[in-house]
Amino acid sequence: MHRRIIVPGALGAASLVLAIPASAAAPSPGAPGIGDPYYPAYGNGGYDVSHYDLRLKYQPATDRLEGTATILARTTADLSRFNLDFLLDVGEVRVNGAKASFAASGEQELEITPAKPLAKGAALTVVVRYSGVPSSKEAFGFTSWHRTPDGGVAANEPEAAAWWFPANDHPRDKATYDVSVQVPDGTQAISNGTLQSTSSRLGWTRWNWRSDKPQATYLATLAVGRFDLTTGTTESGIPVVNAYSKDLGADDGAARASVERTGEVADWLTGYFGPYPYNALGGYVPNTDTGYALETQTRPFYSPRQFAGGSNVSVVVHELAHQWYGDLVSVRGWKDIWINEGFARYAQWLWSEHEGEGTAQELADYTYASHPADDPFWTVRPGDPGPENQFDAAVYDRGALAVQALRNEIGDEDFFTVLKGWPARYAHGNASVADFQRYAEEVSGKPLAALFDTWLFQPSKPATPAARTASRAPASDTPAQPRSWRRITATNDVHEH
Template identity: 50%
Template sequence: MRRAIVAVTAALAVVLAGTPAQAAPAPGAPGIGDSYFPDYGNGGYDVSHYDIRVRYYPGSDVLTGTTTILARATEDLSSFNLDFVLNVTSIKVNGWTATYARQGDHEVVVTAPRPITRNQYLTIVVQYEGVPSEVVAAGYTAWTKTADGALAIGQPEIAWWWYPSNDHPRDKATFDISVLVPDGVEVLSNGVMPRAPRAEIPGWTRWSWRSARPMATYLAFMAIGQYEIVQDVAPNGQQVINAYSENLGEFAESARASVQRTSEVVDWEQGVFGPYPFEAQGGVVVAPQTIGFALENQTRSTYAAEFFRRGSDPYVVVHENAHQWFGDSVAVDTWQNIWLNEGFASYAEWLWSEETGEGTADELFEFYYNLYPATSSFWTVKPGDPGPPNIFHPAVYDRGAMAVHQIRLAIGDNAFFALLKAWTAARKDSVGNIAQFQALAEAISGRDLDAVFTTWLYTPSKPTLGLAGAASARSAAAGARAGVTAEPKSYQKINAVHQDLAAAKGR
């Protein structure tokens, strides 16, 4: 018996010696892996849902809140990071009190009271408070205090100032957003209102919004203040909510004449890009001299009043709603791929111009190509790799749209419009990059598109027009010789939209 026990023990020792030791839990990465913004997002977990409940005091700009994050660990964790800048008062993980510490200007390192194992479900509850407009991170303050409230709107950073998150488009989630404000103050956000605003405590009203489709963190927004809210039903049966600041003044009517066309624009864009990917539609026009730009917040794009200073402007409505497909439903895998957002939203304006008889895409291409001389620094920015300081450079918009047109010319209209719908269908609710888009374009068209993509997206100089481009140039020149203007009627407004967007987003 003693010999048998010794033999078994020896055999077990041999087996155990060949078994690798289990790795100890380790801290999650402080970034998700974006080469442009290495510390944006976080590693080690994947979020499925945010439940954001905040109370806002318009007079003092004080925000208090509790955000519940539902997530799943993707590795064994001893700690993990959240992107957030306000003052944290407590954090619980699965009901246990966690410790936390600041790291850098927007990271909160959370040390779990118990080790977290891979695939474990996490309920992370963060309580916090602060004055968002007084907090600077990444060199500026994204939160905007207004005369009658506030705006939580920005790109690529805004979440940090009002809710803790895994702040990168790679980690999409669904959202419930609940905001308590003084009576008489309106709150606009994403998705649908699951219930009407209701009194909750004396003098205060709670507004609730729900987004049932996955959303990138920067696309979640709040507009708090005095707004006229107009509700309607779209041709596809969806709820349409448009809202207009009561302080629009001279911009009021031209803003309404533009944004009230949202459901018409979305209906047309469905024919180009495929079925609308979300559960609601609409737009918000904010007061003059607040944000100064437009942004494609999911289901409810937001516009600065100044976009309507020249009169009605359907092109900015077309641009921002095109982002519902290119940028929102299909988000960027990394911020280097911003052309997949801005190039296609800009080209949607060209297609709208064709649709409404205000100028063909050929004419618009020719005008933009000739607008910038070869010596212009415009051509040195590569839309496919613009660099972090230039993700909103005019070249990403204008040369980006020219690149889309060259792809269209290279593969023909049938393949091109099939490509747009195939891309938005294949990557709905997800992310994508330029290499994947090129691969799909080549699969659909049966053509090698390396030369087109390299020339128009990655070459830091003015491209020489190929045969298709030369044919377009000859057509425009022939029109000019015949006494027809080479400048499409839509150019001035389209160019104004691009310049305003790029200037504002470039800060």
């Protein structure tokens, strides 16, 4: 930041210096990134969003989206300008009611210059009117918008928002959402949270969804198409809304046989992770050709490919485990992805144990034995894998090995206290791997730096003595493959970018 004061003479300058506090500074542009070294352009600096109100109109036949986004925020610096992450065509921007100038820059930056500078700590209302064809837009060489035969879907990690609404696109800035979508009659619009209402007029139906708990931008989702909706409630009374494309073909039965168990699985997970943290639940399976699933908050996205081999409750367990580990407590930076994926994979191991198809210890033994010392698997460091390996299988499997190592080191009583206490400690916030280590040390009273370093940060296979903290089987033994192994490894591409 630069401050330049022009006054007529030294006496005037001295007077002004005395009159202006040393901390005063001229407003400056907010940063075009939030400061995550993995993705320097993602997110923005200078403000914090509290709520997104999105009023949209979507035409499936042409993939044209029109929208008005109203963003409620508060400035965290004196701003002359600020950025949003966005790709569609902008027609007008207003800041606190007044028209603002705007320009596109970089891969996905919308630079907004308000009519007047913004003071630090001030309430901020930004209205953006926009339109465009999401499937025609790319950033960094890819798209996060999935065109389907009957519509489109926004679901991807670590980014998806910029294809359908302007945002501060990083998990560090969570907000609540109202998403209202107008689509042709006979078409459904699926999003997060609770369905507040639907109404039809002149051939169009409006679907109104609300997420009333803080939600990261990549966890916000939109799916428009022809869906069959099912409803129910969990044993604890949480309403469940599931949606299945009417064009799933041979995968339809397996998809329903899996996703319809969402309420059962969520209730089971509460025994390990604590109360379910939201007032809505469900899942949706659109007719996409993608291979991954994603923990979109309250209503995970599943691709049909997840069910091509038959029913797959394990992937449902994985995505629902993320509602605590990843959604309720989100990464501070994308390098902390182990807290999401290691624990979601470990939930699958616990489900295997629950189903009598192999204990968590047996799965740890088999995972360890399946990768010889020269396997590149061991060169990936789950505690800081780098953006190129963020969703590598090692982050999941070696990540789950680290969780089992922790369990064996501190014992079941402290381990399950940590498992349930962690989501409560950082509920609706963000945390890092270092935060998790400190919390586990606090609960167990044990120093854990060496264990975390061995299993999360060393680019090599732990030696046998260290390995036995995760695998108690003798090194010469070849463990039998647990019955759940193939089903679990079939979900290794759940977050394939």
